[in-house]
Amino acid sequence: MSDKTTSSKPYAVQRSEQEWREALTPAEFTVLRKAGTEPAFRGEYTDTKTQGVYSCRACGAELFRSDTKFESHCGWPSFYSPLAGDAVEYIEDRAFGMKRVEVRCASCGSHLGHVFEGEGYDTPTDQRYCINSISLRLQPDEPSGSA
Numbered sequence: 263m264s265d266k267t268t269s270s271k272p273y274a275v276q277r278s279e280q281e282w283r284e285a286l287t288p289a290e291f292t293v294l295r296k297a298g299t300e301p302a303f304r305g306e307y308t309d310t311k312t313q314g315v316y317s318c319r320a321c322g323a324e325l326f327r328s329d330t331k332f333e334s335h336c337g338w339p340s341f342y343s344p345l346a347g348d349a350v351e352y353i354e355d356r357a358f359g360m361k362r363v364e365v366r367c368a369s370c371g372s373h374l375g376h377v378f379e380g381e382g383y384d385t386p387t388d389q390r391y392c393i394n395s396i397s398l399r400l401q402p403d404e405p406s407g408s409a
């Protein structure tokens with residue numbers, strides 16, 4: 263018996279709960295650190311098509327590229343693949359009596375959203391990373407000059 267948390271490896275970015283509270287807004291803290299979910303269709307990136315990289319709002323790690331963002335009409339930003347395989351980690355989530363896979367930032371362990379597969383979306387992976395806008399921060403690409 264141990265009272266350690268179930269986390270097996272230390273995250274590159276580690277902060278105490280108090281430090282996270284100070285670093286994030288209350289809404290960000292609720293989603294990122296308490297695995298909350300922002301309301302559907304309210305997130306700032308739900309329909310964003312700007313080219314760029316989406317980073318973790320908690321630690322700044324690069325997580326998704328706009329190339330893999332697609333219109334799922336589910337109310338949250340949806341991606342079919344993370345930027346790199348090890349950018350995110352997966353936690354089995356059995357809340358609400360169904361099995362879902364939670365997606366977390368691999369650098370700081372913050373909650374991002376969930377990943378679903380086999381839904382029939384016309385994407386290369388048939389996966390949908392359903393991610394809270396508030397967990398991300400878009401860094402637009404440099405304007406290329408060709409309008």
Ligand SMILES: [Zn+2]
Nearest residue numbers: 318321367370
């Ligand atoms: Zn992070």
